Amino acid sequence: MLQCGKLCREKRECCVKAYYSDHFVLPLPPGHRFPMVKYRMIREGAARTVPGLEFHEAMPASDGELALAHHPDYIGRASRGELTAAEQREIGFPWSPEMVERSRRSSGATIAACRAAFSEGVAVNLAGGTHHAYGDHGAGFCVFNDAAIAARLMQAERRAARVAIVDLDVHQGNGTAAILARDDSVFTLSLHGQNNYPFEKEQSDLDVALPDGVGDEDYLCALQQALATLQQRFAPQLLIYLAGADPHEGDRLGKMKLSLAGLAARDQAVFSYAREHEIPVAVTMAGGYGREIEQTVAVHLQTIRLASLHAARWSSRQAEPGPAPMMENKK
Template identity: 85%
Template sequence: MIKYRMIREGAARAVPGLEFHEAMPASDGELALAHHPDYVARASRGELSATEQRDIGFPWTPQMIERSRRSSGATIAACRAAFSEGIAVNLAGGTHHAYADRGAGFCVFNDSAIAARLMQAERRASRVAIVDLDVHQGNGTASILARDDSVFTLSLHGENNYPFEKERSDLDVALPDGVGDDDYLVALAAALDKLQADFAPQLLIFLAGADPHEGDRLGKMKLSMAGLAARDQAVFSFARLHKIPVAVTMAGGYGRDIEQTVAVHVQTIKLAKLHAIDWNNGRGD
């Protein structure tokens, strides 16, 4: 959990001109856009079973549920801000293993699915794409949105990594253990081309996981810092080319050296800031 404080402090030092805002907690009604009301109520009251808490990966506390609500609220806020700024970043989020009726894999509520549906309800965008570049498949997101043609789920992930029983996204790109920069970037470029050809989104929610990094304990991929910068730039350039607002979430990162994981996330934020300037300068193109 210390990672998130370190990301904020690192971003404040490394990226001049950022505006920081405290996230508001997502309401029961907002959470219910992606989750069963019974699950929201039981999670909020601390009534999750021992098995449900074990699946999530940490025990229930009032602070845990408050943080989970605010993590979803931050993705909502980032999506709203992206429509005026071009890009905005949640310094946490990317909780893509949470299903409609349960949490899993350190994820309580699925912030991307919630925010996507709320942006549609607010009539900001009718077509939303979730571009999930965490090393693990966004199984909860795929499940929640499986029958929703208005949200496109794209996941590049490790074929042999958690979750071992995958769901079906709109576009899954399963990559082998040890994949490096070049092969990853080729696969990403093809996936983004297909996303635009098949869907033409009006908003991107980008899960910029740090866990594809070669130093990650759980990732099994071999992307360098330069490769991850090229990954982020590919997404941001795609969005700028097609004039699509982008909300970024940090998603996973489990480096052997936590400073390295934080450096990957801060690099994403640096590139996002540059993209925001370029996006705003180029709005009239």
Template identity: 90%
Template sequence: MKAYYSDHFVLPLPPGHRFPMVKYRMIREGAAAAVPGLDFHEAQPASDGELALAHHPDYIARASAGQLTAAEQREIGFPWTPQMVERSRRSSGATIAACRAAFSEGVAVNLAGGTHHAYADHGAGFCVFNDTAIAARLMQAERRAARVAIVDLDVHQGNGTASILARDDSVFTLSLHGENNYPFEKERSDLDVALPDGIGDADYLQALRAALQALQQRFAPQLLIFLAGADPHEGDRLGKMKLTLAGLAARDETVFNYAHEHKIPVAVTMAGGYGRDIEQTVAVHIQTIRLASLHAARWSAR
């Protein structure tokens, strides 16, 4: 299974910054040790033309040239640096590459990505460019898939993704998220499932199964982009949910089983994860990668 990484493009963040930049290196190193046979590739940067499939050219130009205002940088949550732009381009490039690989191999992973708070004309919530919206539209432009579904299981609603794709009937946006969590003003996805604080494994899985059934009935996608956030975990600082490690494994297996049943290629991104113990967050992500590799083996054995 192909795994695309960009973790050596590191943002120089101030001391005490709450974004867990170190987790991406830990994910790559941990996955290399725990998941046999991963085929690692350094992600290439998304071009201006690829970014423009989801973003306004003026925003791309200003973000690239360091012309974002102080307010825009605060909304993103990162101070502008050339490394910020390069990492964001590479993260988008990794999701593009994972989508392309998924068509031949069934599944591929971006060891970062899931930057779903970025809007067409501005970034937000640690997200500069929206890798999933970019990749979905590029796969359509390359005529690999006419109908793409984005299954967003980060604990936060994919508001930027929903906004960018709001009038695009060829991409289905599905978001399971905390109803009382960031962003506090939600956008409208094609299917939003707002969940209460403290939800546990059983209720979450029931909601997910119903959502996937609705997705198939309403849309029947030809490609799935899966945002496998670690932040629904009970140990997450920002999540407010109570899913266990086993519950998150069942979540991932539910998505992969759905894709296997309907023969849908899957590109996986890591999305959020802000555990009080960074090792727990990394363990959730590595578990997702391991389960994706098992799905890849099933796909190749068909």
């Protein structure tokens, strides 16, 4: 574990735990479009530029934890290297032991971030957001669905009865929506491009499909309305936030036009909502495919810096706890 900095030592309650798995690198073929290097760049950049982070190597999710969201047959075949060629093509990675280990640890990082968020207000998975994985198969560079797994485990551990997954990746969280479609205890909210992958969408509890070229103002208006609806319909006790970098105007796959400042306002809107209603937040990085990888990393680092500021503000409010939210039907 890398020790946190001076701020963390002097004000322990403001230390943000950051969980990483970037040293488990997939052996991808040359020219593969998945930006594997970005995860190391995020960790190294965060260590340089964000005071008060405490870095932890993520532990792998167990078969039992994965089975909270995935079929045991799929877990076993994925782990043993028995996926068909078609299943591997849908995931987008050739099978390897490193793929399985990294996917387990990415899920383990979101689990750990959720646990830490209950005591510290916010914690971060420096990867994660694998929202295209279904219960019985992977897709779109996603093997196991870390948010769905972590949501159900937090409920099993009796840490939260109502969990909201706020997915602000540019692509719809189709796997998450499918896994949790009949689960009234987890609210799935997705803001995404209506003309982007996946082209056949699933039904989330709240889908906000946005047109190509949407900019800061319209996006933020839609987000504020969505968060208000989330609170009105559900009043969560935990947020799992997928802070995708791919709505950025420099993303190769995103089709949106959010500026770096607009994405900062997006993150601040989520953290402000969580602070207002005293909801712990676990943050995952989700997607990002910038034409220049440094742009993608800059978006992710901005999210981590804002999470650190949120932690300090969360700590300052703990002396005045608000009332526990009441249960409401999400449907």
